[in-house]
Amino acid sequence: MKDFVYKAHPARVVFGAGKVLSVAEEVEAIGSHRALVLCTPPQREQAEMVGRLLGSRLAGIHDGAQMHVPIESARKARALAAELGADCAVAVGGGSTIGLGKAIALEADLPIIAIPTTYAGSEMTPIYGLTENGLKRTGKDARVLPRSVIYDPDLTKTLPLQMSLVSGMNAIAHAAEGLYAEDGNPVMSLMAQEGIRALAKGMPKLAEAQDAEDARALCLYGAWLCGTVLGNVGMSLHHKLCHTLGGSFNLPHAETHTIVLPHALAYNSPAAPEAMRQIAEAIGAEDGPIGLHRIAKALGMPTALRELGLMEADLDRACEIALSNPYWNPRPIEAAPLRALLQRAWEGAEPRP
Numbered sequence: 516m517k518d519f520v521y522k523a524h525p526a527r528v529v530f531g532a533g534k535v536l537s538v539a540e541e542v543e544a545i546g547s548h549r550a551l552v553l554c555t556p557p558q559r560e561q562a563e564m565v566g567r568l569l570g571s572r573l574a575g576i577h578d579g580a581q582m583h584v585p586i587e588s589a590r591k592a593r594a595l596a597a598e599l600g601a602d603c604a605v606a607v608g609g610g611s612t613i614g615l616g617k618a619i620a621l622e623a624d625l626p627i628i629a630i631p632t633t634y635a636g637s638e639m640t641p642i643y644g645l646t647e648n649g650l651k652r653t654g655k656d657a658r659v660l661p662r663s664v665i666y667d668p669d670l671t672k673t674l675p676l677q678m679s680l681v682s683g684m685n686a687i688a689h690a691a692e693g694l695y696a697e698d699g700n701p702v703m704s705l706m707a708q709e710g711i712r713a714l715a716k717g718m719p720k721l722a723e724a725q726d727a728e729d730a731r732a733l734c735l736y737g738a739w740l741c742g743t744v745l746g747n748v749g750m751s752l753h754h755k756l757c758h759t760l761g762g763s764f765n766l767p768h769a770e771t772h773t774i775v776l777p778h779a780l781a782y783n784s785p786a787a788p789e790a791m792r793q794i795a796e797a798i799g800a801e802d803g804p805i806g807l808h809r810i811a812k813a814l815g816m817p818t819a820l821r822e823l824g825l826m827e828a829d830l831d832r833a834c835e836i837a838l839s840n841p842y843w844n845p846r847p848i849e850a851a852p853l854r855a856l857l858q859r860a861w862e863g864a865e866p867r868p
Contacts, residue, residue, distance in 0.1 A: 516701070519698075519699070519700035519701070520698070520700070521700045521702055521703075522747075523747070524639075524641065524657075524660060524746055524747060525660070526639065526660075526664070526743070527541075527544075527662065527663045527664065528663075528664050528666065528739065529541065529663065529664070529665045529666065530666040530735075530736070530739070531666075531667070531668075532667060532668050532669050532728065532732070533667065533669060534665050534666065534667045535564075535565065535568065535630060535665055535667040535669070535670060536568060537665065538565055538568050538569060538605065538628070538630065538665060539568055539569050539570060539572055541628050541663045541665060542569065542572050542603060542605070542628060543572075544663065545603060545626050545628070545662045545663060547572075547602045547603035547626060548572060548602055549572060549573075549574035549599070549600055549601050549602050549603070550569055550572050550573060550574055550601060550602075550603050550604065550605045550628070551574050551575055551576075551577060551592075551595070551596050551599060551601035551603070551604050551605070551619075551625075552565055552566050552569070552573065552575070552576045552577070552604075552605045552607060553577055553578075553579075553580055553592070553604055553605065553606045553607065553608070553612050553615050553616050553619075554576070554577075554578050554580060554606075554607045554608050554612055555578060555580045555581070555608055555611055555612055556578045558578070558607060558608045558612070558632065559576070559578045561607050561608075561632065561670065561673075562576050562578065562607045562608075563576060565605060565607050565630065569605070574596075574599040574600060574601040575595070575599045575601070577592055577595055579591060579592060579615070580592075580606075580608060580611045580612040580614070580615040581611060581615075582611050582761075582765075582767065582768060583611075583614075583644065583646040583651055583761050583762055583765070583768065584611065584614040584615055584617075584618050584643075584644055584645050584646060585645075585646050585647070586645050586646065586647040588615065588618075589615065589618035589619065589645060592615055592618065592619050593618070593619050593622060593623050596619055596623055596625060597623065601625065602625065602626075603625055603626045603627070603628060604616045604619055604620070604625050604626075604627050604628070605627075605628045605629075605630065606627055606628070606629050606630065606638075606661075607630045607632065607670075608630075608631075608632050608633070609631065609632060609633030609635045609637075609682065609769075610633070610635035610636075610637040610685075610768055610769075611768070613627070613629050613631065613635070613637040613638050613661070614637060614643065614644060616629065616659075616661070617637075617643040617659035618643060618645060618659075620658050620659045621643055621656060621658060621659055624658060626661075626662045627659070627660075627661040627662060628661060628662060628663045628664075628665070629661040629663070629664045629665070630664075630665045630667070630670065631664065631666060631670075631735070631738070632670045632671055632673075632674060633671070633674060633678065633679075633682040633738075633769075634671075634679070634682040634683045634685065634686040634714070634734055634735065634737070634738035634741075635682055635685060635686065635738070635742070635768075635769070636685070636686050636689050636738050636739075636741050636742025636743075636745055637742065638661050638664045638742060639661075639664065639739060639742030639743045639745070639746045640660070640742060640745050640746030641655050641656055641657050641658075641659055641660040641746060642654070642655055642659075642745065642746065643655075643656060643659045644758065644762075646762045649762070649763050650762055650763060650836075651758045651759075651761060651762020651763070652762075653750075653758060660746070664739075666735050666736075666739060668728060668731040668732040668735050669731075671731050671734070671735060672725075672726060672731065676721065676722065676725050677815070677816070678769065679718075679721055679725075679734070680718055680721065680722065680773075680811075680814050680815075680816050681769040681770050681772070681773045681816055681817070682738075682769045683714045683717070683718045683721075683734050683737070683738070684714075684718075684769070684772060684773040684776065684807070684810075684811060684816060685768065685769040685772040685773065686710065686714055686734075686737060686738040686741040686742065687710075687711050687714050687715070687737075687741060687776065687807065688753055688754070688757075688772045688776045689710075689741040689742055689744055689745035690706070690707035690708075690710045690711050690740065690741040690744045690745075691707070691711065691753070691776065691780060691790070691794055691803075691807075692745075692748075692750055692751050692753050692754060693706075693707045693744035693745065693747075693748045694707050694708075694787070694789075694790035694793055694794065695751070695783060695786075695787035695790040695845050696748035696749045696750075696751065697748075697749055697751075697843045697845075698748050698749050699748050700748075703743075703744050703747050703748050704793070706740045706741075706743055706744050707740070707741065707744045707793075708793050708796070708797045709737075709740055709797075710737045710738070710739075710740030710741035710743075710744065711737070711741070711794060711797040711798060712737070712797040712798075713733050713734070713736050713737030713740065714733075714734055714737035714738070714741070715797060715798040715799070715810065716733060717730045717731075717733035717734035717737060718730075718734065718810070718814060719810075719814065720733070721734065722814050722815075749842070749843060750842050751779075751783070751842050751843060751844045751845065752779050752782060752783060752837075752841070752842065752844045752846075752848060753772075753775060753776055753779035753780070754842065755837055755841055755842045755844075756775050756779060756833075756837055756856075756857075757771050757772050757775055759833055759836045759837045760775070760820070760825065760833060763832075763833070763836055764825055764829060764833065766820070766823045766824070766825060767823060770816075770817050770822075770823055771820070771823065773811055773816050773817060773818075774811075774817055774818055774819065774820055774822075774823070774860055774863075775820075775860050776807060777804040777805065777807045777808035777811070777865075777866040778804070778856045778857075778859055778860045778866045779856065780794065780803060780804040780807070780866070781804040781805075781856075781866035781867055781868050782846060782852065782853070782856050782868065783844065783845050783846050784803075784804060784868050785846060785868055786845040786846035787845045787846075790803075791803040791804070794806075794807070798810065804866045805865055805866060808865055808866055809865075818863040819860070819861060819862055819863025820857075820860050820861040820863075821861050821862070821863070822863070825861060827861060830854065830857045830858060830861055831854070833857055834850065834853055834854045834857055837853065838850060838853065
């Protein structure tokens with residue numbers, strides 16, 4: 516066993532059907548009195564429901580969350596929080612909304628309570644991302660880690676099946692990279708395997724019956740574990756590629772993760788055979804990368820970047836950006852094999868080392 520350092524992040528998790536009803540208690544528990552509720556425009560109705568639960572603690576509702584958190588969107592939300600005298604933010608939604616809460620916390624020092632309605636996992640990490648001038652930059656800061664997270668499976672019932680599935684694959688990506696992270700440790704590896712297993716079991720159940728409560732709870736449980744892994748260890752090639760494709764080409768976040776993940780894992784498989792074995796075991800397949808690709812295909816998820824509108828002519832530029840400031844990776848990141856990876860992901864071909 517290799518040497519390691521394990522440092523846990525502080526976290527309060529409230530999990531269970533109907534637990535959103537405790538949101539006012541969570542605001543009070545962190546010592547706040549005026550909450551700005553954040554959401555995207557389509558989730559305004561859920562945000563208003565949370566606002567009613569907050570009662571006199573509601574400062575206002577802001578439905579301006581956007582994918583990849585454009586810097587202009589973050590500045591507007593910070594100004595509104597100050598104008599309303601908010602002393603905390605309640606983020607209701609997925610990665611875009613929780614990301615906006617983090618952007619406010621980064622400079623305004625407002626604590627966040629997260630109420631995830633997808634399986635993005637951002638709520639369990641001190642990682643933030645901001646997009647400016649066509650480039651997405653990420654960082655880590657303890658101030659952006661939500662103080663409390665309410666996981667209520669009932670809130671995921673209105674999430675469309677397709678988004679539920681790609682959101683689940685996005686969560687698997689967090690755990691998969693954690694299995695070969697430079698700063699990985701046995702505790703995170705256990706969480707990663709259990710999180711992948713839960714999602715691989717829950718997603719097909721969702722496809723069979725979207726209102727299956729046990730499937731929703733299983734996927735949310737898996738997302739919590741996978742998000743915890745992402746929050747405790749470093750990212751590698753897969754996340755670098757997704758940040759590049761999302762920030763510079765405005766591709767949808769979860770769908771991009773779904774498509775790229777099997778190919779990024781296949782790229783790293785010669786350098787991380789034990790991680791690939793663990794992934795294969797967790798999903799019940801002979802080969803981890805190919806198994807994830809086939810799960811996505813069988814459940815009707817997108818498997819080709821061209822399906823998202825990326826032009827083949829953009830692949831050279833994407834490769835160049837990804838190479839310019841790479842994350843640590845178990846296998847050296849080289850131009851030719853990286854360009855080949857992007858080509859296969861664009862075409863929707865099965866992954867290969």
